[in-house]
Amino acid sequence: MAFSVALRGALTLVISSSFASAAFAGGLDRGGYDIDLLFDKGRYVFESGVTYVMPDRKLKNAKDINPADGNLNNRSRSTDASENYAIPYAAFKIGITDDLDCMADYSQPFGGHLNEGSNWAGANNETEVKVRTNNYSATCSYKFDAGPGQLRLIGGGFYQEVSGYKSRLVYATPAPISAIYNGMGSLDIDGHGWGWRAGIAYEIPEYAFRTSLVYNSRVKYDNLKGSVDLTEVPPPVVPGFGGKVTSVFGSADAPDSLEWKVQTGIAPDWLAFGSVKWTNWSILQSIALCPSSTRSISCRANGPTELTSLDLLYRDGWTITGGVGHKFNDKWSGAVSLTWDRGTSDGYGMNSDTWTLGAGVAYKATEHVQFNFGGALGLMTSGKSGPVTRGGVVYGNDATYSFGNDLVAALQTSVKVSF
Numbered sequence: 001m002a003f004s005v006a007l008r009g010a011l012t013l014v015i016s017s018s019f020a021s022a023a024f025a026g027g028l029d030r031g032g033y034d035i036d037l038l039f040d041k042g043r044y045v046f047e048s049g050v051t052y053v054m055p056d057r058k059l060k061n062a063k064d065i066n067p068a069d070g071n072l073n074n075r076s077r078s079t080d081a082s083e084n085y086a087i088p089y090a091a092f093k094i095g096i097t098d099d100l101d102c103m104a105d106y107s108q109p110f111g112g113h114l115n116e117g118s119n120w121a122g123a124n125n126e127t128e129v130k131v132r133t134n135n136y137s138a139t140c141s142y143k144f145d146a147g148p149g150q151l152r153l154i155g156g157g158f159y160q161e162v163s164g165y166k167s168r169l170v171y172a173t174p175a176p177i178s179a180i181y182n183g184m185g186s187l188d189i190d191g192h193g194w195g196w197r198a199g200i201a202y203e204i205p206e207y208a209f210r211t212s213l214v215y216n217s218r219v220k221y222d223n224l225k226g227s228v229d230l231t232e233v234p235p236p237v238v239p240g241f242g243g244k245v246t247s248v249f250g251s252a253d254a255p256d257s258l259e260w261k262v263q264t265g266i267a268p269d270w271l272a273f274g275s276v277k278w279t280n281w282s283i284l285q286s287i288a289l290c291p292s293s294t295r296s297i298s299c300r301a302n303g304p305t306e307l308t309s310l311d312l313l314y315r316d317g318w319t320i321t322g323g324v325g326h327k328f329n330d331k332w333s334g335a336v337s338l339t340w341d342r343g344t345s346d347g348y349g350m351n352s353d354t355w356t357l358g359a360g361v362a363y364k365a366t367e368h369v370q371f372n373f374g375g376a377l378g379l380m381t382s383g384k385s386g387p388v389t390r391g392g393v394v395y396g397n398d399a400t401y402s403f404g405n406d407l408v409a410a411l412q413t414s415v416k417v418s419f
Contacts, residue, residue, distance in 0.1 A: 042418030049414025070172025122399035149204035189226030208265035281314035
């Protein structure tokens with residue numbers, strides 16, 4: 001019995017460690033999908049919280065290596081790249097019967113925000129990029145006796161919205177043209193799609209044991225649309241598109257993922273937990289955007305109608321977490337964890353490996369109300385970015401830069417009400 005109480009308190013840190021590892025690693029991961037509330041013992045349970053992430057990624061040794069866009073090497077060789085951000089979450093779970101549970105939740109599983117500015121030598125690669133998702137999900141599970149515990153079958157679906165923005169210096173316009181055109185271009189896009197999940201879990205409540213395996217499908221954004229704004233670029237620089245706004249279309253996929261979790265009591269009031277997650281970020285390579293006037297022609301990377309592209313060139317992500325939780329008394333419990341996230345950048349970009357140490361506490365204010373508080377400190381490892389070749393095409397041939405070992409910090413708070 002003591003094991004199961006400690007388990008509920010330790011769930012605080014499972015959240016704390018996962019959000020911190022996603023702060024600046026794993027492609028556009030901001031924690032992915034979370035359905036842990038589905039396992040709560042309460043009949044009706046509401047949980048809401050927010051995570052505030054503070055990455056401190058600094059770029060250095062930047063160099064413009066593309067003479068076609070003008071010489072930027074007289075600009076700063078270093079810049080602060082990252083922006084702080086908040087991640088909200090809300091969920092409601094209902095026990096329809098003793099064996100059937102369902103939950104609905106809102107989250108922002110993927111996103112990113114970099115803001116390097118226009119005064120660095122790599123401004124032709126990027127000056128700002130921002131991606132945001134809104135995810136609305138419904139998930140149910142059915143459990144039945146199997147051996148000493150219970151087997152649970154899990155299934156559900158979700159609707160996801162995505163929006164994105166990117167700006168960069170298309171051409172460093174010389175004086176006196178710079179008084180009319182600043183050379184900046186930008187892209188705005190949005191889209192939506194559907195996904196599904198399926199999984200299985202096995203629980204032995206007497207030992208606070210639970211293991212689960214859950215697959216989340218890809219989300220196909222087949223209807224990406226938006227605009228490319230080149231009104232600040234002299235028309236001859238981009239013939240046919242310079243000096244005006246052009247509507248564009250394209251398609252992309254949010255990655256599928258597979259996550260295994262396990263937790264078990266190891267001594268009275270003590271619990272150990274761990275997880276392994278694979279995310280298929282390698283499906284995001286170069287996302288082509290083409291003029292809407294060419295919809296009759298397939299829009300593909302490096303195709304004849306491509307106007308611009310979002311070049312990500314990701315590799316698959318892996319996230320591994322391990323930790324322990326402890327129940328101090330009837331009111332307080334806590335946990336600590338260590339997380340490793342394999343960076344998805346492979347010679348291009350700044351998503352390097354991340355190591356994160358997290359800690360969290362849960363305070364059970366009343367029989368029905370629990371407050372959770374968490375914090376984490378992580379190390380984003382060093383690396384560099386430059387030209388790479390994929391499928392015979394060279395990417396990243398506009399600028400090179402490097403980065404050292406940088407810190408990321410995060411805070412999380414949530415409240416859970418059950419009745």
